[in-house]
Amino acid sequence: MTCPEELDPTRLLTPRAREVLAAARAVLERQGWEALTMRTLADELDIAAPSLYKHFASKEALRGQLAALALKEFGEAVRPVTTVAALVRRYRDVATAHPQLYRLSTSGPLDRAALPPGLEDWSGSPFLEATGDPHRAQALWAAVHGMVVLELDGRFPTGAAPEATWRELVRHFS
Template sequence: MTCPEELDPTLLLTPRACQVVDAARTVLERQGWETLTMRTLADELGIAAPSLYKHFSSKDALKTQLVALALKENGEALRPVTTVSRLVRRYRETATANPQLYRLSTSGPIDRAALPPGLEEWSGSPFFEATGDPHRGQALWASAHGMVILELDGRFPTGSAPESTWRELVRHFS
């Protein structure tokens, strides 16, 4: 299911701003957020760094756009909600396919006021739909998020997320 048009953050961007976001995403996945600078981004695009400020007022404004994009893509990937198993599998696949974008969108503070109103709620609502309860949905998301972070960081004792642990998570919430 695609993101509802009124929540789609990309519809508010010019074509050139979309190119900037795409390039930022490429640099983000290659280098991580902390090392992404407007200069490295400009180099990626083959333009002068000051030109970026025509499209984004700051690195934080660009971050907000990347977070909005991640929320949109995640919400789309999780739909339609059919089972807890499918939901958790798609969540894991989406997060591990774009680990730096995932980290950027799920850690640290975000400027909710700068996001399209309702996007964050829409993105996370599949967890409520799968469980039927807002607190149970948050618990499922928190568990899946924690497991994804452990997997991305190689923190499971085996060095990778044990499939039996993922199955137990699904069993618990199904």
């Protein structure tokens, strides 16, 4: 399901700012947040670094846009909600397909003022739809998030997230 237009973080960006955002995402996914500098981004776009500031005031402003974009894409990826199992599978798939974007948007402080009002709630609402209770929804998201991070970090003893553990998580919340 597509994100409502009024929540789309890119709707007010100029075409050039969207191009900068796409290039920033490409560098992020290839090299990680620490490697993404305004200089590396300018090199990616083959432009002078100072011209980036016409579109984004700072690297942190760019981070806010990337986090908002992630919330939009993750929210779209898990809809429509049919079952807890389908929600968890889709969430896991999109997070592991875009690990750097996932980490950027789900770890550390979130600049909520940089998000379109309502985007964070819209993005997380599938967890509420699946569980029917706001606290249970947060618990499910926290469990799924923790499992995704363990999987991304290779922290399960087998080196990969055991499917039996994912099934148990789903069973517990279904």
